Amino acid sequence: MSYQGRSNVSKLTRKACMLEDKILVWKLRRGSMNALGCIYEKYKHDMLALAVSLASDHSVAEDVVHDVFISFAQYAPRLQLRGRLRSYLLSSVANRCRDMARKNSRRQTRALDETLTVTTRSGEPDQLAMATEQVQHIGRALEQLPDPQKEVIILHLQGELNFREIARAQGLPLSTVQSRYRYGLTKLRSLLDGEVET
Amino acid sequence: MKYIEKTEKLIKNYGVHKNSTVKTTAELDERILKDAFVVFQKSKQTISAELRPTLWRLIMKSRISKLATAALVIIGLSIVFTGLFTNGAKPAYAIEQTLEAIRQIKTVYMAGEFYKQGEFECWMQYDSNPDKPAYIWLGNLQIDSPLCKICSPDGVFLLNRHTRRVFYASRDERDKNWYVNFGKFFEDIVKKAVQTDSIEIHPETTDMNKEVIVVTITSEKRQQQFRVDPETKLPLSFTTLRENDYMEMARNTLAVKNLFEIRYNEEPPAGLFDMPEDAVVVEEEIDCIVHPGMGMPADDMTAEEACLQLVKKVIQATNQFDYKTVQNLRFPAPIPPDEILEAMKAQLGNQPLIELIKHGNPYQHGDMWYLPVTLLEGGRKTKKEDIPIKFYEFDGKSYCIIAYED
Numbered sequence: 001m002s003y004q005g006r007s008n009v010s011k012l013t014r015k016a017c018m019l020e021d022k023i024l025v026w027k028l029r030r031g032s033m034n035a036l037g038c039i040y041e042k043y044k045h046d047m048l049a050l051a052v053s054l055a056s057d058h059s060v061a062e063d064v065v066h067d068v069f070i071s072f073a074q075y076a077p078r079l080q081l082r083g084r085l086r087s088y089l090l091s092s093v094a095n096r097c098r099d100m101a102r103k104n105s106r107r108q109t110r111a112l113d114e115t116l117t118v119t120t121r122s123g124e125p126d127q128l129a130m131a132t133e134q135v136q137h138i139g140r141a142l143e144q145l146p147d148p149q150k151e152v153i154i155l156h157l158q159g160e161l162n163f164r165e166i167a168r169a170q171g172l173p174l175s176t177v178q179s180r181y182r183y184g185l186t187k188l189r190s191l192l193d194g195e196v197e198t
Numbered sequence: 199m200k201y202i203e204k205t206e207k208l209i210k211n212y213g214v215h216k217n218s219t220v221k222t223t224a225e226l227d228e229r230i231l232k233d234a235f236v237v238f239q240k241s242k243q244t245i246s247a248e249l250r251p252t253l254w255r256l257i258m259k260s261r262i263s264k265l266a267t268a269a270l271v272i273i274g275l276s277i278v279f280t281g282l283f284t285n286g287a288k289p290a291y292a293i294e295q296t297l298e299a300i301r302q303i304k305t306v307y308m309a310g311e312f313y314k315q316g317e318f319e320c321w322m323q324y325d326s327n328p329d330k331p332a333y334i335w336l337g338n339l340q341i342d343s344p345l346c347k348i349c350s351p352d353g354v355f356l357l358n359r360h361t362r363r364v365f366y367a368s369r370d371e372r373d374k375n376w377y378v379n380f381g382k383f384f385e386d387i388v389k390k391a392v393q394t395d396s397i398e399i400h401p402e403t404t405d406m407n408k409e410v411i412v413v414t415i416t417s418e419k420r421q422q423q424f425r426v427d428p429e430t431k432l433p434l435s436f437t438t439l440r441e442n443d444y445m446e447m448a449r450n451t452l453a454v455k456n457l458f459e460i461r462y463n464e465e466p467p468a469g470l471f472d473m474p475e476d477a478v479v480v481e482e483e484i485d486c487i488v489h490p491g492m493g494m495p496a497d498d499m500t501a502e503e504a505c506l507q508l509v510k511k512v513i514q515a516t517n518q519f520d521y522k523t524v525q526n527l528r529f530p531a532p533i534p535p536d537e538i539l540e541a542m543k544a545q546l547g548n549q550p551l552i553e554l555i556k557h558g559n560p561y562q563h564g565d566m567w568y569l570p571v572t573l574l575e576g577g578r579k580t581k582k583e584d585i586p587i588k589f590y591e592f593d594g595k596s597y598c599i600i601a602y603e604d
Contacts, residue, residue, distance in 0.1 A: 023435060026309070026317070026458045031242045033235055040231060049220040053213075065222070066230050073234035074241050138212045157206060158213025185205050192205065 021085035028076045036073055043086055044069075046159070047093050053142075053154045054097040064100060068092045083165060090159045091169030094151055101147065141191035149184030152177055291399065291411050295431040301328040303432070303462045310436070310457035313447040321466045330373050333471040344489055350471050356486050357477065364477040365486035401428075410434060419443045432462055444538050482565075484529070484588050484601055492526055493597035496589060504598045505560035505569045505587050512600060513573075517550045519543070528600040549577040560587070566601070 024042075027035035047068065051061035072079075072089065142150050155161045155169075163181070167174045222230075309319045318338050322331040337346035344360035353368040396416040402425070403409055411426040421440040424433050436457040447453040480486050494511060496504040508527060515523035519539065525531040542551065558570035568584040575581055588601040 022437075022456065023458050030309075033238065036234060036238055037231060040227070040234065044222045044227065044230075045220065046217065048222050048226075049213075049217045052220050053216055062222075062226050065226070066233070069230050070233050070237055073238040076238060077241050135212065135215060138208065142209075142212075153209060154213070157209045158216060185202055188205050188209070189201060192208065 025076075025079060025085060029079060031077065036076065039072075039085065039089075040069060043089050046086065047089055050090050050093050050154065050159050051097060053158055054094060054151060055100065060100060061097075064093055064096045068096050083168070087161050087165045087169070090155065090161060091165065094155055094159075095169065098147070098151065138192065141188055144191055145184050145187055149180045149187065152180045153184045153188070156181060291426070291428065291431070293397075293413065296426055296433060299431040300433075303328075305463055305466060307459075307461040307464060307466075308457050309459045311455045313444075313453040313455045315452065321470060323466060323471070332372070333466075334372060335466070335470050345487065348471055348473075355473055356483065357474070358486050358489055360489045361486075362474060362477050363486045364473055364479050365483045366473070366479055414439070419446070430462070433457075433460055435460060484599075485590065487529060488590055488592060488597065488599065490592060493590070493599035494527055496596045496598045501562070501567055501589065501598075502560045504589075505567055505585075506557065508587060508598050508600060509557070509569050509571065509585055510554065513552055513554055516552055528602075530602065546576060551576060553577075555580065567598075 021039075024035045024039055028039065044065070047065045048061060051064040052058055055061040055064055068089065072092065142154070145153070151170075152166055155166050156163065161169070163174055163177050166172075167177045170177065303324065305321065305323045307319070307321050309317070311317050316338065318336065320337070321333075321335040323333040325332040331349075332351065334349040335346060336348075344358050346357050346359065348355055348357065349371045351370065351372075353366060354371045355364050355366040357364050398414045398416070400412050400414075401409060402412045409428055411428055412423060413426060414421065414423045419442050420438060422436065422438050424436040426432065427434050436454070438455050441447060441455075447455075494504065494508045496508075499507065512524060512527050515521075515527070521531065553574040555572040555574050557572070560567050560569045562568075565588070567587040567589065569587060570584045571582070573581045573583070586601055587598055589596060589598045591597075
């Protein structure tokens with residue numbers, strides 16, 4: 001039997017990734033520093049990107065990732081992972097962002113230009129698939145959403161968590177999460193009127 | 199395209215843009231990893247003292263250990279994979295090479311996960327016969343369980359590493375099928391896969407930057423995958439990607455789901471296969487299995503009261519899917535796979551899994567006590583049985599535990 005090419009391989013990627021994670025978590029629970037480092041390397045950018053989208057500014061986002069990963073390392077030896085590791089980490093980021101937002105009850109206003117600068121500082125020009133103005137417009141629209149709706153939308157569309165994972169992470173009924181998503185998108189529709197053709 | 203879908207697509211693109219442009223800096227990486235390693239190290243040092251033994255006792259019930267074992271590898275089938283490494287730097291791979299490599303090993307260490315009993319580890323040492331290990335050591339990793347089972351030419355014994363108690367039998371179990379057989383299990387899978395043309399092989403670079411050969415085997419019921427070291431041709435891990443027939447797995451006493459780590463030709467820890475000199479041999483298996491904290495304390499009540507209270511506690515824990523408690527009070531207590539648990543919960547809704555409809559008076563027969571009960575399962579099926587309960591003394595205190603016979 002010969003190698004059948006890579007076409008089917010892509011179908012396995014997600015599952016294989018989960019299994020890779022499972023092995024990493026298993027090694028982590030056995031005390032492997034290497035596994036801890038691998039997990040960080042694997043998900044650090046995703047965590048930061050999500051935190052930047054949810055938190056008030058880039059330095060806060062960095063603190064969020066720091067706190068989340070330290071907490072993860074602390075509880076790693078007894079970690080009982082029932083879902084995806086990525087979902088677990090991103091949910092933790094979202095939860096931490098929410099906690100910090102509550103602490104800083106007065107929401108910090110962020111200069112959008114500054115945000116764009118910090119969020120793209122490591123990006124190459126050819127990576128910027130979206131026009132700057134469009135990014136600004138969408139960012140502005142998301143900022144105007146109520147936090148619960150914004151969080152669900154970002155976790156689902158940017159973080160690629162499914163609704164069940166979000167519900168579990170937020171301790172909410174699935175229907176509540178779906179409602180928030182629906183209402184959020186409806187509001188975005190009006191805010192992004194010029195971006196989305198009817 | 200509907201408006202909502204367009205909005206979703208727009209936000210998704212925005213997310214992709216963010217994900218591709220936001221990167222951590224080297225300074226941040228260093229700060230986080232440095233702090234993470236420190237707390238991880240501290241946490242590792244304290245964790246072992248806090249963990250308590252639970253799980254798995256089922257493995258030790260050798261009479262019912264027919265096992266669906268598992269492991270790797272392989273068979274002499276001409277499934278040749280060429281062109282994997284086109285630069286010629288690496289050799290082509292054939293599954294039969296793995297079979298041959300496995301037949302040469304002297305020792306193997308496996309750490310993995312059973313469907314029902316959780317994580318385990320296993321050592322095997324071979325002399326001359328690659329189909330029958332000379333020594334086997336099987337232990338449970340789950341929450342630092344103290345129980346391990348050792349098979350040797352002199353017999354089989356169960357050792358409780360906390361209490362130093364041993365339950366011994368002179369039978370030779372090394373040719374039984376309960377242990378993780380390195381040949382048969384995987385041979386069957388591959389044979390079936392070859393018949394249905396469902397083996398796929400591809401190279402992969404792991405997160406640790408190591409090149410491996412990935413073999414994926416797909417059947418109607420399940421999809422399994424193992425990774426092979428391109429140099430030694432030996433399997434490094436085995437994983438189940440998909441399982442459609444969980445009931446089949448639930449029926450098997452020991453069904454291996456994953457093997458996270460496999461190592462070869464290492465010297466086993468000294469004395470691993472020997473009975474400890476300070477061990478106390480007990481006559482009943484239950485006396486070896488139990489350890490401080492296991493079962494329900496029964497000092498302050500009559501045996502009759504204890505029987506009823508124990509059964510009620512187990513039913514309550516079962517309905518709360520609190521398997522830690524169940525495993526502490528009942529032997530054996532296999533855990534359904536997560537997928538089955540989820541299905542059960544969905545099907546049950548608010549209905550309790552099991553209800554005690556009525557009970558009779560507990561009675562004693564030999565060493566055991568029995569509580570006659572009528573149970574309602576899943577709100578539909580009634581079941582009558584006499585639940586067997588074992589009382590035992592440990593460190594001057596009395597405990598009781600539900601102890602089913604095989």
